Amino acid sequence: MSRDRGEKDKQHSLKGTFLSVLLLGGFIALSWSGVYILFINR
Amino acid sequence: MTATTIQASAADHKRPFDGKDAKLVLAHLLVAFTALLLGGIAGLLQGLVRGGMIELPSELGYYQILTAHGVLMALIFTTYFIIGFLYAGVSKTMGDRLIGVVSRLGWAGFVLMTIGTILGTIMILANEATVLYTFYAPLKANPFFYIALVFVVVGSWISGYGIFAQYRYWRRTHKGSVSPLFGFMAVATMLVWQIATIGVALTVLFQFIPWSFGWVETINVMISRTLFWYFGHPLVYFWLMPAYMCWYICIPKIIGGKIFSDSMARLSFVLFILFSIPVGFHHQLMEPGIAPLWKYIQVVLTFMVVIPSLMTAFALFATFEQTGRAKGARGLFGWLKSLPWGDVRFFAPFMGMLVFIPAGAGGIINASNQMNAMVHNTLWVTGHFHLTVATTVALTFFGVAYWLIPHVLGKQLTPKMNRLGIIQTVIWLIGMFFMSGSMHTVGLFGAPRRTAYTTYGDHPDTVLWMPYYVAMAIGGTILFIGVILMFWNMIALMRAPKGDANTAAEFPIGETAEHAEPTPRWLERWGVWVGILVVLILFAYTVPFGDMLINPSPGAKPWVTW
Amino acid sequence: MHIHRLEKIWLAIGIAMLFIFLGVIGVGAFAMGMQPPTGHHTIDPEKVSETYPFNNPGLEQVGENEYNAYMVAYAFGFTPAKMEVPLGAKVHFQVTSPDVVHGFQITGTTVNLMAVPGEVNHYTYTFDKPGEYLVLCNEYCGAGHEFMSTTIIVK
Numbered sequence: 001m002s003r004d005r006g007e008k009d010k011q012h013s014l015k016g017t018f019l020s021v022l023l024l025g026g027f028i029a030l031s032w033s034g035v036y037i038l039f040i041n042r
Numbered sequence: 043m044t045a046t047t048i049q050a051s052a053a054d055h056k057r058p059f060d061g062k063d064a065k066l067v068l069a070h071l072l073v074a075f076t077a078l079l080l081g082g083i084a085g086l087l088q089g090l091v092r093g094g095m096i097e098l099p100s101e102l103g104y105y106q107i108l109t110a111h112g113v114l115m116a117l118i119f120t121t122y123f124i125i126g127f128l129y130a131g132v133s134k135t136m137g138d139r140l141i142g143v144v145s146r147l148g149w150a151g152f153v154l155m156t157i158g159t160i161l162g163t164i165m166i167l168a169n170e171a172t173v174l175y176t177f178y179a180p181l182k183a184n185p186f187f188y189i190a191l192v193f194v195v196v197g198s199w200i201s202g203y204g205i206f207a208q209y210r211y212w213r214r215t216h217k218g219s220v221s222p223l224f225g226f227m228a229v230a231t232m233l234v235w236q237i238a239t240i241g242v243a244l245t246v247l248f249q250f251i252p253w254s255f256g257w258v259e260t261i262n263v264m265i266s267r268t269l270f271w272y273f274g275h276p277l278v279y280f281w282l283m284p285a286y287m288c289w290y291i292c293i294p295k296i297i298g299g300k301i302f303s304d305s306m307a308r309l310s311f312v313l314f315i316l317f318s319i320p321v322g323f324h325h326q327l328m329e330p331g332i333a334p335l336w337k338y339i340q341v342v343l344t345f346m347v348v349i350p351s352l353m354t355a356f357a358l359f360a361t362f363e364q365t366g367r368a369k370g371a372r373g374l375f376g377w378l379k380s381l382p383w384g385d386v387r388f389f390a391p392f393m394g395m396l397v398f399i400p401a402g403a404g405g406i407i408n409a410s411n412q413m414n415a416m417v418h419n420t421l422w423v424t425g426h427f428h429l430t431v432a433t434t435v436a437l438t439f440f441g442v443a444y445w446l447i448p449h450v451l452g453k454q455l456t457p458k459m460n461r462l463g464i465i466q467t468v469i470w471l472i473g474m475f476f477m478s479g480s481m482h483t484v485g486l487f488g489a490p491r492r493t494a495y496t497t498y499g500d501h502p503d504t505v506l507w508m509p510y511y512v513a514m515a516i517g518g519t520i521l522f523i524g525v526i527l528m529f530w531n532m533i534a535l536m537r538a539p540k541g542d543a544n545t546a547a548e549f550p551i552g553e554t555a556e557h558a559e560p561t562p563r564w565l566e567r568w569g570v571w572v573g574i575l576v577v578l579i580l581f582a583y584t585v586p587f588g589d590m591l592i593n594p595s596p597g598a599k600p601w602v603t604w
Numbered sequence: 605m606h607i608h609r610l611e612k613i614w615l616a617i618g619i620a621m622l623f624i625f626l627g628v629i630g631v632g633a634f635a636m637g638m639q640p641p642t643g644h645h646t647i648d649p650e651k652v653s654e655t656y657p658f659n660n661p662g663l664e665q666v667g668e669n670e671y672n673a674y675m676v677a678y679a680f681g682f683t684p685a686k687m688e689v690p691l692g693a694k695v696h697f698q699v700t701s702p703d704v705v706h707g708f709q710i711t712g713t714t715v716n717l718m719a720v721p722g723e724v725n726h727y728t729y730t731f732d733k734p735g736e737y738l739v740l741c742n743e744y745c746g747a748g749h750e751f752m753s754t755t756i757i758v759k
Contacts, residue, residue: 013367016374017359018610024355025618028403032625035407038486039416042714105744174744178705180721181746263705263720305605327640329718330725334639338630345622352618356611406622411629412638415716419707419742488711490742496750501738503711559606595646595722601704603679603746 058546060139063129064450066148068536070126071447073156074119075532081114082525086518089477091495093515094508104494105172105604112175113166116431117194118159123439124284125151125201128228130446131287132205134549135222136212144204144211151201158193161186172604174492176274177250179266182600185254188246195239195246202232220561223304224291224551230311231283233572234276238319241272253600260597264331265590271322272583279318279347281431283311285438288391289358292442294552296387299365301552302357308565310350310357315571317347320582324409328418331595336586337411343582344409351402358395364555386463387455387550390441393471394434401429404482419492421514422485425478433474437467440528444535448547453538455547462531470524477517484510641717641727645698649721652676652702663687663695670694677706677719680748682739688757694730707742710756718743731758 084107090096091104098104129148133140140148165171170184177183177191209229213221221229245266253261290307294300301307323340326332366377382388404426408417417423444463448455485491489507497504541547564570632638652658657674662684664672673695676683689695699708701719709716710729717725731737741752 012364012608014360014363014608014610016363016377017356018614019374020359021352021356021614022617024399025614025621027399028406029621031400031403032407032410035413035416035486036410036628039413039714042416042712103747105747105749108744178743181704181744263722267720303606303608306607306611309605328716330641330643330645330720330723332642333644334633334642337640337642338633341629342626345626348622349615349619352615353611356614360608360611406625410625412633412640412714413629414640415714418716419709488709488738488740490707490709490740492744492749493742494750498738498740498751498753501753501755503738562605589644593644593646595720596648596650598649598704598721601679601746603704603748 057138058452058543059130059450059549060133062145063133063140066140066145066152067126067130067133067446067450069152070122070129071443071532073159074122074126075443075529077114077118077122077159078525079529081111081119082522084108084111084114086522089515089518092493093511094495095512095515103169103172103604105174105492106166106169108492109172109174110163110166113162116175116427120281120431120435121155121194121198123443124231124280125198127284127287127439127442127446128205128231129201130450130549131224131291132208132228135224135551136208137215140204140208141211144208147200147204147207151197151199151204154197154200155194156197158190158195158197161193162190165190169604176270178270179250179253179261179263180598180601181604182254182602185251188250188254191242191246192251195243199236199239202236205229205232220563221566222551223301223307224287226308226566227283227287227290227311229568230315231280231287233568234283234315234318235280237572237575238273238276238280241269241322242274245269260599262590262594262597264329264595265587267326267329268322268332268583268587268590271325272319273322274325275322275344276318278427278431279314281435283314285391285394285435286310286354288438288442289354289395291552292550293358293388293391294361294365295550296385297362297365297382299361299368299552300555301558302360302364302555304554304558305561305565306353306357308561310353312565312571313350313353314347316575316578317343317350319575320578321347321409323582323586324414327411327414331590332586333589336582340582341409341411343578345406348402348406351398384460384464386444386460386467387441389464390444390467391438393467394437394441397429397437397471397474398434401426401434404429417485419490420485421481421489421491424491425481425485428474428478428481433470433478437470440467440470443532445547445550447532447535448538448541449549451536451538452540452546453535454541454545455535456538459531459535459538462527462534466524466527466531469520469527473517473520473522473524475517477514477521480510480513480517484514637728641725643698643724643726645724645726646722647700647724649700649702652700657698658700663689666696667694670696672696672698675699675708677701677708677741677752679703679706679746680741680752682708682741682752682754685754686757687754688759689731691734691758692730692732693758694728696726696728698724698726700724704745705743706745706752707740709740709742711738711740713737716742731756734758 165187171187173181252258321344324344363377366380371377699719701721706719737756
């Protein structure tokens with residue numbers, strides 16, 4: 001029973017996915033902010 | 043009923059592709075890659091001119107070859123590949139062959155589009171249509187250029203009807219079953235296309251053709267631009283959605299995994315139907331004649347269309363991670379190592395996915411209302427779309443070609459072709475890194491797009507830009523080598539050795555995970571989605587477009603300034 | 605329809621980020637005057653040189669170090685050319701075209717607007733830094749497009 005749940009969790013663990021999309025979001029946030037700062041300063 | 047249908051289609055994937063349908067698919071791919079080659083020659087010349095390395099012979103104009111480059115790459119290569127790919131997939135997944143009327147519609151569309159393509163190309167080469175692929179009024183091309191566009195668009199409509207007809211046939215013969223994911227997504231893509239092209243059709247039929255023949259004296263420029271960009275934004279989703287189809291449907295099979303969520307994949311395409319069209323103003327942010335409130339409202343709607351891409355990013359990483367973990371990968375990123383990097387059918391589309399990260403980030407910046415002033419009509423925009431369509435979409439389409447061409451012919455994807463494919467992909471990435479990277483940078487410094495070699499009277503700003511132009515020329519030359527190699531690879535794939543049921547290239551169709559819940563039927567209620575889309579279009583456009591109609595600006599006479 | 609917990613969190617974060625962007629640019633545009641170029645101010649493109657204010661292009665003082673700048677973008681140049689603007693001046697640009705669509709971009713600034721025949725476009729910019737600014741056309745307008753430029757001198 002616990003082995004089943006363990007296997008299901010291993011099949012379902014999406015921590016790497018979550019971290020990857022957070023990095024993606026971070027890239028969007030950084031690049032957007034960079035251009036925004038450039039805009040404000042011109 | 044549903045279970046046996048899925049079983050049946052899994053066995054079908056070993057079946058050879060229908061011979062008649064193969065001809066239709068290949069016809070489209072051949073035109074697509076020929077357009078890529080010709081458009082690539084044009085692009086090479088542009089890069090070398092702007093980099094100050096060559097001067098064009100007097101018979102050729104920079105803006106003439108730029109028009110050819112835009113039309114061949116962004117209209118012909120894309121549309122033909124997409125239609126070929128969609129027809130192949132609906133033949134494969136919805137009945138194993140196209141029914142008679144669908145095959146006839148497919149050929150009729152092909153013939154009409156090709157007449158238009160040839161006519162348009164002649165006009166461009168004769169310097170009668172040096173108006174760039176956006177053909178903004180009041181630049182006036184030869185009326186037969188606009189007629190050529192009509193042939194291409196009407197041809198594509200007919201091709202779309204074929205997709206709908208095959209889908210309807212499948213649903214009639216599989217009552218109660220959820221449609222195959224490929225068919226669902228193909229219908230969604232063609233629905234976007236049919237509704238989006240209404241804008242460009244209206245302006246070409248009712249404005250440009252009468253005006254260019256001299257039947258009416260003036261043209262309302264803002265109305266023509268608004269109708270064009272009503273079309274111009276969803277055009278890019280017409281390119282992107284087939285790429286997403288490869289990612290959602292084919293990639294899981296190629297990597298030995300399952301589709302992460304059939305329902306969420308369909309939902310993302312429903313969101314594309316809703317939000318890719320009522321957003322044209324974000325291409326018109328620096329224009330007069332549109333109230334700031336409506337520009338901002340369409341910016342908000344534009345940001346909504348980012349959401350299905352955020353969903354797709356999650357779904358793809360999740361597919362990779364689940365597949366890797368099922369194979370025993372451990373740790374946060376162990377699953378990365380288990381991906382088939384040496385398989386061009388995965389590698390090329392994956393690189394397309396990766397590049398979509400900076401590509402999409404740039405797109406969000408472009409659409410950000412007043413921030414658009416930083417990038418409008420600069421080379422940043424050119425850098426942006428060379429990432430989105432010319433890398434993400436192009437590499438995905440190339441990756442598809444490596445199995446689609448041999449599959450429809452019953453031939454093999456040999457290890458040698460696979461290796462050439464990897465090399466071609468790497469060459470593309472290197473060239474694009476230099477070219478697009480430079481374009482983004484020098485664009486932020488103010489360097490304009492769509493402009494031939496100049497120093498603006500030796501203004502000091504242009505001295506700063508020159509090294510980037512040189513880098514663009516180098517990157518563009520490397521990309522041209524990539525174009526040649528891709529064309530060569532296409533021919534080689536067509537001449538590959540025949541395969542049998544085990545060695546012939548397969549059409550990779552992913553299956554959903556066993557524990558996944560059944561797909562809700564409401565996702566397939568096309569009438570509801572189109573209805574909501576119409577409401578959104580009316581909301582986003584009625585007041586500002588109505589204002590243009592009721593308080594029109596004075597029209598403009600034709601100009602031939604080249 | 606089942607959505608994985610982490611996907612729900614990701615989408616919440618992503619959508620929140622988009623709304624933060626929309627909020628920043630919305631406040632900037634509607635509350636802090638940082639709108640994109642605009643104006644529903646029509647003009648007959650065939651009569652630009654006879655129609656106020658383009659019958660007298662150039663600077664018109666409207667306040668202490670505040671000016672209207674009436675400029676015409678045409679194939680292939682700008683009127684007035686080499687305009688001089690005092691340092692720190694707040695300039696309200698009004699730009700139109702008597703022929704095709706042109707761009708009006710002052711590199712190094714946020715001035716980047718479309719000059720459309722039939723319409724007058726409006727944009728306000730304050731020149732805080734001295735220099736000789738390049739003004740160029742960034743919308744393809746014909747054979748001479750790459751020569752279409754002028755300068756604005758701020759001192």
